[in-house]
Amino acid sequence: MKLEKNHWLSNAYLIFVFAVLYAPIFYLIYYSFNSGGGMNDFQSFTLEHYQAVLGDTRLIGIVIDTLVLALLSALCATIIGTLGAIMIDFIRSNRRKQFVLGMNNILLVSPDVIIGASLLILFTFIGFKLGFWSVLLSHIAFNIPIVVLMVLPKLTEMNRSMITAARDLGATSSQVLTRIILPSITPGILSGFFMAFTYSLDDFAVTFFVTGNGFSTIAVEIYSRARQGISLQINALSTLMFLFSLILVIGYYFIQQYQAKRLNQKNAENDLAKGVVL
Secondary structure, three states, X not given: OHHHXXXXXXHHHHHHHHHHHHXXXXXXXXXXXXXXXXXXXXXXXXXXHHHHHHOOHHHHHHHHHHHXXXXXXXXXXXXXXXXXXXXXXXXXXXXXXXXXXXXXXXXXXXXXXXXXXXXXXXXXXXXXXXXXXXXXXXXHHHHHHHHHHHHHHHHHHOOHXXXXXXXXXXXXXXHHHHHHHHHHOHXXXXXXXXXXXXXXXXOOHHHHHHOOOOOOOHHHHHHHXXXXXXXXXXXXXXXXXXXXXXHHHHHHHHHHHHHHHHHHHHHHHHHHHHHHHO
């Protein structure tokens, strides 16, 4: 009886948490179809705000720039972060490894305002022009620690005897990396890429500091328009971005399921091969 009561309370708590988190989003989506100009009285259903968003060539350009920025920063951060995680994993001294991990985690817990202000000071000091490239470098910088944390657990789970056996058979370091290490940590690499992509896609604070004239992202554009007053085009744009993020999450889920299925099949084949040998 007590377990059933605790189960009911936990379900009620989860429902409350999700309601608090998603109620503002659904409220925003609901009024994106309002023919009126405000968010207090729903008059009638309309798609005019979505038509206005899709017909705004400047806004479409900002969306494309944001997606290109997110893809490039996620790709670069994934490559650098994966190699960094491998180097950290191969550090033999536990004290040195913990120090490097601590330095990596500092960027994760540091406020975005501090990171953005620091990067702005750096770019200004070295005379680097603010714009697309400054935003790209900034996004790569704060995405690398995320990728490192996603990849490291997969490196820890990896069977080290495979690396030893490959080296005993004469495999070079590049062969060990490409044929053993990278295939073993592919799920972590994909997780890091998707995390970096989503973080870059919706980042505002860091981007707001390091963006320059003539370049903007979706987050900065929504903030700029919101300051000018209530516009249901903001609702429509936010709804489209929410749906895009939802599609990414669903796609990532199916990729994970596919990888888990392949891994189970591979393990079953290995177990069968061992049984035949025995």
